[in-house]
Amino acid sequence: MPESFGWPEDPDAPRPEPAKSLLVEEGLEILSPMEGDAQELFAIVDENRAYLRKWLPWLDDVKSVDDEISLIRSLSEKKDDDFTFYIIRQFGNLVGVVSLNWVDWSNRSFGLGYWVSQSSAGQGIITKACSRLMDHCFSDLKLHRSVIEAAVENYPSRAVAERLGMRIEGISKDREWLYDHFTDSSLYAITAPEWQSRDQG
Numbered sequence: 630m631p632e633s634f635g636w637p638e639d640p641d642a643p644r645p646e647p648a649k650s651l652l653v654e655e656g657l658e659i660l661s662p663m664e665g666d667a668q669e670l671f672a673i674v675d676e677n678r679a680y681l682r683k684w685l686p687w688l689d690d691v692k693s694v695d696d697e698i699s700l701i702r703s704l705s706e707k708k709d710d711d712f713t714f715y716i717i718r719q720f721g722n723l724v725g726v727v728s729l730n731w732v733d734w735s736n737r738s739f740g741l742g743y744w745v746s747q748s749s750a751g752q753g754i755i756t757k758a759c760s761r762l763m764d765h766c767f768s769d770l771k772l773h774r775s776v777i778e779a780a781v782e783n784y785p786s787r788a789v790a791e792r793l794g795m796r797i798e799g800i801s802k803d804r805e806w807l808y809d810h811f812t813d814s815s816l817y818a819i820t821a822p823e824w825q826s827r828d829q830g
Protein backbone atom coordinates (compact mmCIF):
# COMPACT_ATOMS: atom_id res chain seq x y z
CA MET A 630 0.00 0.00 0.00
CA PRO A 631 1.66 3.29 -1.05
CA GLU A 632 2.32 5.76 1.74
CA SER A 633 1.54 8.69 -0.57
CA PHE A 634 -2.27 8.62 -0.77
CA GLY A 635 -3.76 11.87 0.54
CA TRP A 636 -6.72 10.38 2.39
CA PRO A 637 -7.68 10.88 5.25
CA GLU A 638 -5.98 14.29 5.55
CA ASP A 639 -7.52 15.23 2.19
CA PRO A 640 -11.10 13.86 2.23
CA ASP A 641 -11.38 14.43 -1.54
CA ALA A 642 -8.35 12.30 -2.35
CA PRO A 643 -9.04 8.76 -3.57
CA ARG A 644 -9.56 6.31 -0.76
CA PRO A 645 -7.14 3.43 -0.41
CA GLU A 646 -8.34 0.02 -1.63
CA PRO A 647 -8.38 -2.95 0.73
CA ALA A 648 -5.60 -5.41 -0.11
CA LYS A 649 -6.36 -8.36 -2.40
CA SER A 650 -4.47 -10.76 -0.16
CA LEU A 651 -2.74 -10.75 3.22
CA LEU A 652 -0.37 -13.29 4.71
CA VAL A 653 -1.45 -14.04 8.27
CA GLU A 654 1.38 -16.43 9.13
CA GLU A 655 3.24 -19.27 7.43
CA GLY A 656 0.54 -21.48 5.86
CA LEU A 657 -2.35 -19.11 6.65
CA GLU A 658 -3.53 -16.38 4.28
CA ILE A 659 -6.64 -14.42 3.43
CA LEU A 660 -7.44 -13.80 -0.22
CA SER A 661 -10.07 -11.98 -2.27
CA PRO A 662 -12.20 -14.74 -3.77
CA MET A 663 -11.99 -15.53 -7.49
CA GLU A 664 -14.74 -17.22 -9.49
CA GLY A 665 -12.58 -20.35 -9.48
CA ASP A 666 -13.04 -20.53 -5.68
CA ALA A 667 -16.85 -20.72 -5.93
CA GLN A 668 -17.11 -24.52 -6.02
CA GLU A 669 -14.91 -24.99 -2.96
CA LEU A 670 -16.64 -22.16 -1.13
CA PHE A 671 -20.07 -23.60 -1.81
CA ALA A 672 -18.94 -27.08 -0.71
CA ILE A 673 -17.74 -25.85 2.69
CA VAL A 674 -20.85 -23.70 3.22
CA ASP A 675 -23.07 -26.65 2.30
CA GLU A 676 -21.21 -29.04 4.63
CA ASN A 677 -21.49 -26.56 7.52
CA ARG A 678 -24.97 -25.29 6.76
CA ALA A 679 -26.67 -26.20 10.02
CA TYR A 680 -23.72 -25.06 12.14
CA LEU A 681 -23.47 -21.68 10.37
CA ARG A 682 -27.22 -21.13 10.16
CA LYS A 683 -27.49 -20.86 13.91
CA TRP A 684 -25.81 -17.43 13.85
CA LEU A 685 -25.55 -16.20 10.25
CA PRO A 686 -28.56 -14.84 8.34
CA TRP A 687 -27.62 -15.62 4.71
CA LEU A 688 -27.55 -19.41 4.51
CA ASP A 689 -30.89 -19.72 2.71
CA ASP A 690 -29.63 -17.36 -0.02
CA VAL A 691 -26.73 -19.68 -0.89
CA LYS A 692 -28.28 -22.72 -2.58
CA SER A 693 -25.82 -23.42 -5.41
CA VAL A 694 -22.35 -22.76 -6.79
CA ASP A 695 -23.98 -20.13 -9.03
CA ASP A 696 -25.03 -18.17 -5.95
CA GLU A 697 -21.38 -18.06 -4.86
CA ILE A 698 -20.32 -17.01 -8.37
CA SER A 699 -22.85 -14.15 -8.29
CA LEU A 700 -21.57 -13.01 -4.92
CA ILE A 701 -17.94 -13.11 -6.04
CA ARG A 702 -18.85 -11.26 -9.25
CA SER A 703 -20.67 -8.57 -7.29
CA LEU A 704 -17.46 -7.97 -5.33
CA SER A 705 -15.33 -7.57 -8.44
CA GLU A 706 -17.98 -5.34 -10.03
CA LYS A 707 -17.92 -3.28 -6.81
CA LYS A 708 -21.70 -3.30 -6.51
CA ASP A 709 -21.34 -2.56 -2.83
CA ASP A 710 -18.27 -0.44 -2.27
CA ASP A 711 -18.31 -0.98 1.45
CA PHE A 712 -18.56 -4.77 1.67
CA THR A 713 -15.73 -7.12 0.91
CA PHE A 714 -14.83 -10.61 2.00
CA TYR A 715 -11.78 -12.81 1.99
CA ILE A 716 -11.50 -16.57 1.90
CA ILE A 717 -9.16 -18.03 4.48
CA ARG A 718 -6.74 -20.67 3.23
CA GLN A 719 -4.79 -22.83 5.67
CA PHE A 720 -2.04 -24.70 3.83
CA GLY A 721 -4.05 -24.20 0.65
CA ASN A 722 -7.38 -25.48 2.02
CA LEU A 723 -10.35 -23.14 2.22
CA VAL A 724 -11.42 -23.17 5.89
CA GLY A 725 -13.54 -20.06 6.35
CA VAL A 726 -14.19 -16.43 5.59
CA VAL A 727 -13.39 -13.08 7.15
CA SER A 728 -15.17 -9.98 5.93
CA LEU A 729 -15.37 -6.24 6.07
CA ASN A 730 -19.15 -6.14 6.46
CA TRP A 731 -19.17 -2.38 6.16
CA VAL A 732 -16.75 0.50 5.99
CA ASP A 733 -17.93 3.93 7.09
CA TRP A 734 -15.27 6.01 5.38
CA SER A 735 -16.61 9.32 6.71
CA ASN A 736 -16.12 8.19 10.28
CA ARG A 737 -13.23 5.84 9.44
CA SER A 738 -14.81 2.84 11.10
CA PHE A 739 -15.37 -0.73 9.90
CA GLY A 740 -17.32 -3.82 10.91
CA LEU A 741 -15.84 -7.33 10.83
CA GLY A 742 -17.59 -10.62 10.14
CA TYR A 743 -16.27 -14.20 10.07
CA TRP A 744 -16.93 -17.89 10.09
CA VAL A 745 -14.81 -21.01 10.07
CA SER A 746 -15.75 -24.60 9.24
CA GLN A 747 -16.65 -26.66 12.28
CA SER A 748 -13.68 -28.97 11.69
CA SER A 749 -11.22 -26.04 11.63
CA ALA A 750 -12.58 -24.27 14.72
CA GLY A 751 -10.59 -24.14 17.95
CA GLN A 752 -7.21 -23.38 16.36
CA GLY A 753 -7.20 -19.58 16.55
CA ILE A 754 -7.62 -19.20 12.78
CA ILE A 755 -10.31 -16.52 13.07
CA THR A 756 -8.59 -14.53 15.81
CA LYS A 757 -5.38 -14.48 13.76
CA ALA A 758 -7.13 -13.64 10.48
CA CYS A 759 -9.10 -10.80 12.12
CA SER A 760 -5.97 -9.48 13.78
CA ARG A 761 -4.15 -9.34 10.43
CA LEU A 762 -7.09 -7.66 8.71
CA MET A 763 -7.43 -5.13 11.54
CA ASP A 764 -3.73 -4.30 11.27
CA HIS A 765 -4.23 -3.67 7.57
CA CYS A 766 -7.30 -1.49 8.16
CA PHE A 767 -5.62 0.59 10.84
CA SER A 768 -2.11 0.84 9.40
CA ASP A 769 -2.63 0.84 5.62
CA LEU A 770 -6.19 2.10 5.15
CA LYS A 771 -5.89 4.60 8.01
CA LEU A 772 -9.23 3.58 9.49
CA HIS A 773 -9.80 4.43 13.13
CA ARG A 774 -12.39 2.17 14.75
CA SER A 775 -13.10 -1.54 14.44
CA VAL A 776 -16.45 -3.05 15.40
CA ILE A 777 -17.69 -6.62 15.95
CA GLU A 778 -21.36 -7.28 16.61
CA ALA A 779 -22.03 -10.80 17.88
CA ALA A 780 -25.24 -12.27 19.21
CA VAL A 781 -25.27 -12.09 22.99
CA GLU A 782 -25.46 -15.90 23.21
CA ASN A 783 -22.84 -16.52 20.51
CA TYR A 784 -20.07 -17.12 23.02
CA PRO A 785 -17.43 -18.40 20.54
CA SER A 786 -17.82 -15.21 18.50
CA ARG A 787 -17.76 -12.95 21.55
CA ALA A 788 -14.60 -14.75 22.66
CA VAL A 789 -12.96 -13.76 19.34
CA ALA A 790 -13.73 -10.07 20.01
CA GLU A 791 -12.47 -10.39 23.57
CA ARG A 792 -9.28 -12.19 22.47
CA LEU A 793 -8.68 -9.31 20.08
CA GLY A 794 -8.74 -6.93 23.05
CA MET A 795 -11.99 -5.25 22.04
CA ARG A 796 -14.15 -3.41 24.56
CA ILE A 797 -17.81 -4.27 25.02
CA GLU A 798 -19.77 -1.06 24.49
CA GLY A 799 -23.30 -2.30 24.98
CA ILE A 800 -26.13 -4.53 23.88
CA SER A 801 -28.17 -3.72 20.77
CA LYS A 802 -31.70 -4.98 21.34
CA ASP A 803 -33.20 -7.01 18.46
CA ARG A 804 -30.36 -5.98 16.15
CA GLU A 805 -30.48 -8.93 13.79
CA TRP A 806 -33.29 -10.94 12.23
CA LEU A 807 -32.29 -14.62 12.07
CA TYR A 808 -34.86 -16.44 9.90
CA ASP A 809 -37.72 -16.41 12.40
CA HIS A 810 -36.62 -14.34 15.39
CA PHE A 811 -34.65 -11.26 16.41
CA THR A 812 -31.40 -11.58 18.33
CA ASP A 813 -29.76 -9.10 20.66
CA SER A 814 -26.13 -8.27 19.83
CA SER A 815 -23.11 -7.45 21.94
CA LEU A 816 -21.27 -4.53 20.40
CA TYR A 817 -17.49 -4.67 20.67
CA ALA A 818 -15.05 -2.01 19.45
CA ILE A 819 -11.44 -0.94 19.55
CA THR A 820 -9.82 2.22 18.18
CA ALA A 821 -6.51 2.46 16.34
CA PRO A 822 -4.63 4.02 19.29
CA GLU A 823 -6.02 1.34 21.60
CA TRP A 824 -4.96 -1.34 19.11
CA GLN A 825 -1.45 0.09 18.90
CA SER A 826 -1.01 0.40 22.66
CA ARG A 827 -2.26 -3.19 22.99
CA ASP A 828 0.55 -4.27 20.60
CA GLN A 829 3.11 -2.50 22.76
CA GLY A 830 1.87 -3.75 26.01
Ligand SMILES: CC(C)(COP(=O)(O)OP(=O)(O)OC[C@H]1O[C@@H](n2cnc3c(N)ncnc32)[C@H](O)[C@@H]1OP(=O)(O)O)[C@@H](O)C(=O)NCCC(=O)NCCS
Pocket residue numbers: 680681684685742743744745746749750751752753754755756757778779780783785786789792
Ligand atom coordinates in the same frame (compact mmCIF):
# COMPACT_ATOMS: atom_id res chain seq x y z
C1 LIG B 1 -17.37 -17.66 15.81
C2 LIG B 1 -16.33 -18.63 15.26
C3 LIG B 1 -15.73 -18.09 13.99
C4 LIG B 1 -15.24 -18.82 16.32
O1 LIG B 1 -14.35 -19.81 15.86
P1 LIG B 1 -13.13 -20.28 16.79
O2 LIG B 1 -12.41 -21.34 16.07
O3 LIG B 1 -13.63 -20.55 18.18
O4 LIG B 1 -12.28 -18.94 16.88
P2 LIG B 1 -10.73 -18.82 16.69
O5 LIG B 1 -10.33 -19.19 15.32
O6 LIG B 1 -10.33 -17.48 17.15
O7 LIG B 1 -10.15 -19.92 17.68
C5 LIG B 1 -10.25 -19.77 19.07
C6 LIG B 1 -10.03 -21.13 19.70
O8 LIG B 1 -8.76 -21.60 19.27
C7 LIG B 1 -7.88 -21.74 20.40
N1 LIG B 1 -6.57 -21.32 19.93
C8 LIG B 1 -5.58 -22.18 19.62
N2 LIG B 1 -4.50 -21.50 19.21
C9 LIG B 1 -4.83 -20.19 19.25
C10 LIG B 1 -4.12 -19.00 18.94
N3 LIG B 1 -2.86 -19.03 18.52
N4 LIG B 1 -4.76 -17.81 19.05
C11 LIG B 1 -6.02 -17.75 19.48
N5 LIG B 1 -6.75 -18.86 19.80
C12 LIG B 1 -6.13 -20.07 19.70
C13 LIG B 1 -8.50 -20.88 21.48
O9 LIG B 1 -8.14 -21.32 22.76
C14 LIG B 1 -9.97 -21.11 21.21
O10 LIG B 1 -10.33 -22.39 21.65
P3 LIG B 1 -11.62 -22.65 22.57
O11 LIG B 1 -12.79 -22.41 21.67
O12 LIG B 1 -11.48 -24.07 22.97
O13 LIG B 1 -11.56 -21.66 23.68
C15 LIG B 1 -16.98 -20.02 14.97
O14 LIG B 1 -17.54 -20.52 16.14
C16 LIG B 1 -18.03 -19.98 13.87
O15 LIG B 1 -17.70 -19.96 12.67
N6 LIG B 1 -19.32 -19.96 14.27
C17 LIG B 1 -20.43 -19.95 13.33
C18 LIG B 1 -20.51 -18.62 12.55
C19 LIG B 1 -20.51 -17.43 13.48
O16 LIG B 1 -21.07 -17.45 14.56
N7 LIG B 1 -19.88 -16.34 13.01
C20 LIG B 1 -19.79 -15.09 13.76
C21 LIG B 1 -21.05 -14.30 13.67
S1 LIG B 1 -20.94 -12.82 14.66
